[in-house]
Amino acid sequence: MSHAFYVTASYVAAFAVVAVLVLWVWLDHRARHRELAQLEAAGIRRRSARSGEKP
């Protein structure tokens, strides 16, 4: 195999692993955000958020 193969494979592998990491962080944030929104819609809020609503 040529040197170009090893160089390309290295950069592709590095990019793939970093892409998976970025995707995981992004999807995790989306899932947590959605979960918090669902809880809020069900009336379940943090005490600080609830006390902020009081006049």
Place this chain on the structure above:
Amino acid sequence: MSEPSLAIRKFSDLANPTRFLALVAIVWPYLAGLTLCLFAAGLYLSFTTTGDYQQGETVRIMYVHVPAAWLSMMCYTVMALSALGTLVWRHPLADVSAKAAAPIGACFTLVALITGSLWGKPMWGTWWVWDARLTSVFVLFLMYLGLIALNRAMDDPTRAAKVSAVLILVGFVNIPIIKFSVEWWNTLHQPASVVRLDGPTIDPEFLWPLLVMAVAFTFLFFTLHVLAMRNEILRRRIAVLRRHAARSAGRPGDAA
């Protein structure tokens, strides 16, 4: 009742997760933008500089392999400092930091192992050898996986934080072993050529792309770390809210 101020005036103000989340919301786009710019410059330099007279084009593997290897050790060092924060100062975000850093460190270590193997085959004639440097980095990868598994296996976050912190600090002994393995033992892996007491022995033609890529990887780490910490804070908030909701549901006349 007046709202508590979210302004960050001193470092200890970051101990408040709400303040930390507000700070992350402001800084992460700048960190991400800077990371992209640094990678653009680093990759440009990586592919426009000349090849090595002995290694040929494969020297370009160094520009991803070495920064990933450095970051794998830096990430563990960040985790060790966070572990100290958990055990000594009981900083509320210290455990969040350690837990969020573990998967990132595992990924950087994996990149270092894969690219090292892809560099080793054309240069050494083998994909892998159980020499001290390669073995100690492999052990680091296993330690990251073990810490991730431990955090996932324990339900009580306070207990998991303490056990993880102790394990992280015990495992930190591997970091100097990785660094000095090429000096203490006879290894196939070359000795250090950048971080040396007598200065770098590497030609500036290769040093500059390497340094720019190292800074780019460092910014990538910090960007992902603060975002992963934000996710972990939200995960813990959700767990607390669910627990409170379950308790309230169990008490008649006390709806959430």
